[in-house]
Amino acid sequence: MTLHQIQELFYTGLASHYTRAEIRIIFNAVAEKIVKTKPDTDRQEVSEKEMSHFSEMLEALQSGKPYQQVIGETEFYGLNFKVNEHVLIPRPETEELLELALQQLMDKTKLKILDIGTGSGIIPVVLKKHLPDAEVFAVDISPKALKIASENAKLQEVDIKFSQMDYLRTELEGQYDVIISNPPYIGLDEEADIFSGVKDFEPTIALFAPVPDALVFYRKIAEDCKILLKKGGLIFLEINQLLGAETLALFTPVLEEASLLKDLSGNDRFVVGRK
Incomplete structure (x- = not known):
């Protein structure tokens, strides 16, 4: 799965919590934390381990936990x-x-x-x-x-x-x-x-x-x-x-x-x- 596809999951999963612009900021912060570089959301593939981290963070964000706490x-x-x-x-x-x-x-x-x-x-x-x-x-x-x-x-x-x-x-x-x-x-x-x-x-x-x-x-x-x-x-x-x-x-x-x-x-x- 690419970062672009994961970003779309974030847009869908957090739509009831944040605006689209806010989700973009949050996703970029989360992605940079996980992949350790500024994300290329068009092409970059993620590993299964990285995908697991994205899923955990998305779940935490859906609970209402502030993204700053999620990324630490x-x-x-x-x-x-x-x-x-x-x-x-x-x-x-x-x-x-x-x-x-x-x-x-x-x-x-x-x-x-x-x-x-x-x-x-x-x-x-x-x-x-x-x-x-x-x-x-x-x-x-x-x-x-x-x-x-x-x-x-x-x-x-x-x-x-x-x-x-x-x-x-x-x-x-x-x-x-x-x-x-x-x-x-x-x-x-x-x-x-x-x-x-x-x-x-x-x-x-x-x-x-x-x-x-x-x-x-x-x-x-x-x-x-x-x-x-x-x-x-x-x-x-x-x-x-x-x-x-x-x-x-x-x-x-x-x-x-x-x-x-x-x-x-x-x-x-x-x-x-x-x-």
């Missing part, structure tokens, strides 16, 4: 990252968060940076790639997520200091020039509104606040800014679009400057500030 990797901020069921799949909004941060940090040197709730490690890895002389620390509650984060740091050849901890129950020490975070911020009352493909396959611990208060992480970060963030230090947060004003209000008392910014879709998505 994704592209983010121009870099390749490993992902699995223990970490969130990176969203475009987090690329926007990093763009906001790097715009303000690129002219600075020897920064000490803390990422809270690092997950797959995309935030600290991207920062370290662009700020090679920075000292970057990252914390997360999940050992399985930190394993992926460590692998991503190794993959991108950067040195990140990872620590496993329950941030909400931990009093951190030291001071930082930058605190950045994309913590769990979906309220339990919003669960019904979340797409099943997200709830069923991505870690709920990384999606939902662990208590009814969806702002619990932001309250802790705001309190920690009093001690952990250096004078003149910067903070960059991705937030729940429904709680923009409430999140900003937590930081205005502890920062000299604090702003609520929108993402490219026009939603309240970021709080950025300076102590």
Whole structure:
């Protein structure tokens, strides 16, 4: 069977899940993963073993599993990252968060940076790639997520200091020039509104606040800014679009400057500030 014929199977098998354009992107990613080169869909024959892999991946995709998890990797901020069921799949909004941060940090040197709730490690890895002389620390509650984060740091050849901890129950020490975070911020009352493909396959611990208060992480970060963030230090947060004003209000008392910014879709998505 040729790759072209398999591609047609994907179009048919995934028609109820994705648009044709989306299926083409997914198929190309799957095919490149299996045949190890960019596919020639007109002529290239596949082996029985490769066909078995295609069938397994198609079945997983039909179950609703995100294609990034199916192939075990994704592209983010121009870099390749490993992902699995223990970490969130990176969203475009987090690329926007990093763009906001790097715009303000690129002219600075020897920064000490803390990422809270690092997950797959995309935030600290991207920062370290662009700020090679920075000292970057990252914390997360999940050992399985930190394993992926460590692998991503190794993959991108950067040195990140990872620590496993329950941030909400931990009093951190030291001071930082930058605190950045994309913590769990979906309220339990919003669960019904979340797409099943997200709830069923991505870690709920990384999606939902662990208590009814969806702002619990932001309250802790705001309190920690009093001690952990250096004078003149910067903070960059991705937030729940429904709680923009409430999140900003937590930081205005502890920062000299604090702003609520929108993402490219026009939603309240970021709080950025300076102590």
